Amino acid sequence: MAVAKRFYRNIWLARLLAGLFVVGAAQAQSPPKPPKPPPRPAVAAAKPAVTKPATPLVSMQKACELIGGRLQSVGVETCLKSGLRPSGGQSVNGLPILWRDFAPTTRKNTPRRILLIGGIHGDELSSVSTVFQWMKELETKQDQPFHWRVAPCVNPDGMLIRPPTRVNARGVDLNRNFMTPDWKSDALAYWENRTRKDPRRYPGPSPLSEPESRWLDDAIRAFRPDAIVSVHAPYGLLDYDGPAQAPENFGYLHLHQLGTYPGSLGNYAGVYLGMPVITLELPHAGIMPSSAQSQRIWNDMLQWLEKNLPKTEPALYQRLEDHPWNGGNESR
Numbered sequence: 001m002a003v004a005k006r007f008y009r010n011i012w013l014a015r016l017l018a019g020l021f022v023v024g025a026a027q028a029q030s031p032p033k034p035p036k037p038p039p040r041p042a043v044a045a046a047k048p049a050v051t052k053p054a055t056p057l058v059s060m061q062k063a064c065e066l067i068g069g070r071l072q073s074v075g076v077e078t079c080l081k082s083g084l085r086p087s088g089g090q091s092v093n094g095l096p097i098l099w100r101d102f103a104p105t106t107r108k109n110t111p112r113r114i115l116l117i118g119g120i121h122g123d124e125l126s127s128v129s130t131v132f133q134w135m136k137e138l139e140t141k142q143d144q145p146f147h148w149r150v151a152p153c154v155n156p157d158g159m160l161i162r163p164p165t166r167v168n169a170r171g172v173d174l175n176r177n178f179m180t181p182d183w184k185s186d187a188l189a190y191w192e193n194r195t196r197k198d199p200r201r202y203p204g205p206s207p208l209s210e211p212e213s214r215w216l217d218d219a220i221r222a223f224r225p226d227a228i229v230s231v232h233a234p235y236g237l238l239d240y241d242g243p244a245q246a247p248e249n250f251g252y253l254h255l256h257q258l259g260t261y262p263g264s265l266g267n268y269a270g271v272y273l274g275m276p277v278i279t280l281e282l283p284h285a286g287i288m289p290s291s292a293q294s295q296r297i298w299n300d301m302l303q304w305l306e307k308n309l310p311k312t313e314p315a316l317y318q319r320l321e322d323h324p325w326n327g328g329n330e331s332r
């Protein structure tokens, strides 16, 4: 399959080029208080208990030493001054999943909420660095209307192991581990038959079996974003799931919809929950876009979000609580 060939070629390139990054810096600023999470909906009560991490949670200092040591484009100091804080979630190996909020700087309408994540695949290092770069944009932008919640590194264990891995520390592809209605019937069968048990695409023993995917699901439920932006590499394209007309291009990333997979975030949040999920695939896992390219992607995306997200309440995602989940119990 052409996609598979390209995938392996890009992985080779990613490995070859890993570590070459453009440096981005962020300034310190105390994060705005996140909104109080809504009561957990019934669907979430059925989730498996949080698995105890294999190792104790490391400190913010240590986490930034590890992240900054891994990403030359970010560095320890930038991480420490980025305003990121432990979210309360952690990886299998006890790394905190860091996040911070950016409040809107205009008050024209009820602010829409956008969840921006990077590094759900640990070996896509440029996705983490790019999110750090965009955090710098958010620090300085004067007239942006959104409430952002940003988590640049959702799979810290996969990113920090050498060589970095797409999967988490238990070998699970987090982007196949979400609780889509087709998970039980299709996820393992798809993995066995369509990927020939590709270890990079193992969806896990059950949906939300991993602390990192549970964390992200909890974050979606608590924050109730109006859109999710997930940054990946190295396909060099723009993918989209959800309502509204798909964007045609953000900068040099053009729309190329890859379809949905059992357990993917686009399938779960975009198709099942019905929220816009923008998937940005940067062209290289180990090389950042140029600052001009990165800026164009960012500007085009902001314009699209301003134009396409609803301007008035109620938020699209009332369905997070209203939508019954029929397969939750039996799929574990």
Ligand SMILES: [Zn+2]
Pocket (backbone or CB within 6 Å): 121, 124, 232, 233
């Ligand atoms: Zn990816």
